[in-house]
Amino acid sequence: MKSVHERLNLYTNDDDSYIFVPAEPAGARPLVVHRHSGDIVLDLPNSAIPSSAKRYKKTIYGIFGLISLSQSEYLIVITGRELRGQLLGHPVYRAVDFDVLPLNPGVSVSKPSHPVETHLLALVRSHLNSGHFLYSYEFDITRRLQAQYVARENDEGKPMWEIADDRFFWNKFLQSRFIDISISDLKNDLSPYILPAINGTFDTRTAIVNGRKLQLCLISRRSRFRAGTRYFRRGIDHDGHVANFNETEQVATVPSQSDPNEAATTLSFVQIRGSVPVFWAEINTLRYKPDLQIMDLQDSVDATRRHLQEQISLYGDQSLVNLVDQKGYEKPVKEAYERYVAKANLPQVKYQYFDFHNECKHMRWDRISLLVDSLTDDLLRDGYFHLDSKYQDPVKWQLGVVRTNSAIARWTLDLQLKNAGILAEKDVVEQHVEIDVALREMWSEHADLISKAYAGTGALKTDFTRTGKRTRQGALDDFKKSAFRYLRNNHFDGARQDAYDLMTGAWIPRKGPSSALFLIAETRPLILRAVPYILSFSLFMILAGLTLPRASDYSLVYYFALWVTLVVLSTTFILIHGIDYVAWPRLLPLTDVIHYDGPGYRSSHHGTGFGLDFGKLKSGANAQWTTRGIRRSDKQMEEIELGAKRHVD
Structure with a gap:
């Protein structure tokens, strides 16, 4: 797999062009963007910078993409980053600052000449500033480890954008012109400048368990299809994409005792989640609970089947765990879910309902263990991905998935560490404070970030997730979050949804x-x-x-x-x-x-x-x-x- 340029020096040649020169390797071909024509080409190696060109005041850490609005095209470049950790020894960064550069010399980003352009630019900036965009220059973080292992020979020598998972390549629409040029003009292969990014979360922690050092990593990837806010993207579309689909991968690595820089054991467990795969919606009316709507369309069964078949082809057997309330407001969603899964009639799909609201009422969330117990046979059958440096082939493969739940991830980690010889048969993660705290914090922060992207605030009841106890301060924080969610969902999320649709290419502006x-x-x-x-x-x-x-x-x-x-x-x-x-x-x-x-x-x-x-x-x-x-x-x-x-x- 080919890596992407990590640092770029930008030169602006008056109103004629933008010139991106890689800081390394020496002699790499500069990228030239001609502002008047919009042409994007590679210059010759070691080309001299025009004497009239001025160096941009900031270092460029990658080109996020190119977007066309009503008056001009704009380059979006990463001007700030933070190291979030390492995955299998490869640095993973978060983009924290962006600059937007107009191609049209007559357009000002700070003072657009038309209010429509001002509005569209504001949507672009709000999306960039509120998103959690992660990337690596030398490692494909859009795909889970098992998928990378399966495709390792086929990936050899290919650019990162070509092998990235299409669902989680968040800025693919923004990179479409660069990709099209690379495909159509081999002399202008822009691959070293095409940086795939995901919208999701990434966290790593280190713990000592029974004298063995263990690195935990939690990474989530959000699909760019049918992405959006809490109430304005629900259910499924006619292509089988469900709203706000996420893939979450928990990775544990155990370093080699002879060489701490090499992993002796790599363990991966993947779960998925997304909106209920039927046509449904919640209609905001300024009331705290929106009107719930189920739409029985002619292709409802086909859409549900299409979604499930795609999941089977990607992940294997499906264990659909439904946690919605079986009474009151949520009951119609539960019934529609069950009805259309039954009509889809796929043998590799198993539906299971768990009455979460009743079983875990009064904050008895420890009773989620009942759900884990009921899924034990499925979890053992589906397995997890396990690499051991002693063996050429994987020790285990993951053959199926369930809906995301930190309790299931914890149960699987217990199983993984026992099979790897780190935990004794009757030992559990919960008995080891260091790794137990790390796991709680990782999943709590993961829930917070996912919730902020989805609902506009952090997740509720995270005090319990972090500490196992419910506190007065936690209850007060949840009240504040609920009030803020109400305000955002009714009065601010329309613009947030527009930003999603603009940046992912669901809606494309016309010129003028x-x-x-x-x-x-x-x-x-x-x-x-x-x-x-x-x-x-x-x-x-x-x-x-x-x-x-x-x-x-x-x-x-x-x-x-x-x-x-x-x-x-x-x-x-x-x-x-x-x-x-x-x-x-x-x-x-x-x-x-x-x-x-x-x-x-x-x-x-x-x-x-x-x-x-x-x-x-x-x-x-x-x-x-x-x-x-x-x-x-x-x-x-x-x-x-x-x-x-x-x-x-």
Whole structure:
């Protein structure tokens, strides 16, 4: 496998070009990006830098990709990184700082000339700043160890981008032009500049167990297909991709006693998780619990089968563990899950329900051991990946997967260390404080980071995961997180979802800001826009009234009665029309989900108004239900749909 350039010196030749010169190896071919034409070429080895070129103030640690917005293409370069640890002796970095460089010389990144470009650039920056992007210059972290071992001979001499797992190559859309050039023009093979990155987590810890040094590593990889936020990406799509799919790999290595730099034993255990593989959604209405919707489409069974078949082809046998509540709000999701898995009728898929809410109520999470006990036969059958330096071939292969759970990972680690001769038969990890604490902390931080990417806050109840105890401070932190989640999910996640769709290529901008004016337009009727201002002013007047002199009690009673009445009426109006006050995604609006009236289930229809078409009060509008009041013209919709086609790799 070919490595990628680790450090680049950037030179800007006025408005003509960007020149990237590798710091090493000496004589490597520089990369030249011509700003006027957009051409990307490799210069000759040891080419002289033009005398007019100025060196960029920062060192470049990699090219994250190239994105085209409405006015210009932009290079995204990594200008800051932190070492997160090593995987099998290979450094793994996190990108922590980025610069965005315009190709169009007439475009300013700091002061774009059009508000549409300003909005799109803000989406790019927010995604870069909030993501957890990891990479290695010399090791493919997009694939689990077993997959790399199987393909090791076929990978020989190939560039990293070519062998990367397509699902977890997060910036593949951004690297598509570089990849296309490398494929079509062998003289301009840009592979040394194509740096695959994952969006996920990576953590390593070292512990001593029975006198043997053990390195633990936990790495998660998030799929770029159907990625998004908590409520705006649920369920499955027609291609069989489920929302927010993650692969989590727990790796344990035991160094050789003769050479600490070499691994005598390498142990890997992979689990997966993702949204329930049926067509379902949660419709935000400003209420704490959104409306739950199940959509029974014509190809629902095919989509579920397609998803499961892909998982079987990649991982082997599937143990589908369902932990949702069998009563109340979550019950329809459970029933739909069971129904479509049964209809898919795949012999390598085993469905198992565990009543987590009942079995583990009152914080009795130790009872998750009941689930592990019920899965023992499957876990023993599926196994794990085990390499031993004494043998040429792997000692064990992992032949199946289950849904991610730290308890299952802990049980498997016990089994792995016993088979490796590090733990005695009746010994368990929990009896060794150092590794037990390391394991708890790793999985807690993993849960936090995954939750932040998905829900906008850290995971709940992590105090129990870390310490095994529930604390008052932990309960208070969970209350704060829940409140913040509510605010983010209803008022900020629309823009976050747009950033996901823009950066992964689910939506592609067309040239010219006029094609995306809907991003900055406010087309809700005046009455919908006015009510929040009435509420805010009424609250202000109530607070101001508390400071008024009490010359007349009767006048104050009437005063407060007026403004309190306005507060109650405006609050009621906002809740009744809650859907119109949610910050919905704009690039790929969820209109087909909101307006769905086919077979299936919907828990309620909150927030949809009185049934009045306020849009008719405004000439030329039709805003009975909108994605923030947006109803686009046929021409706009045609442009959006043309731009929204997924990039074909």
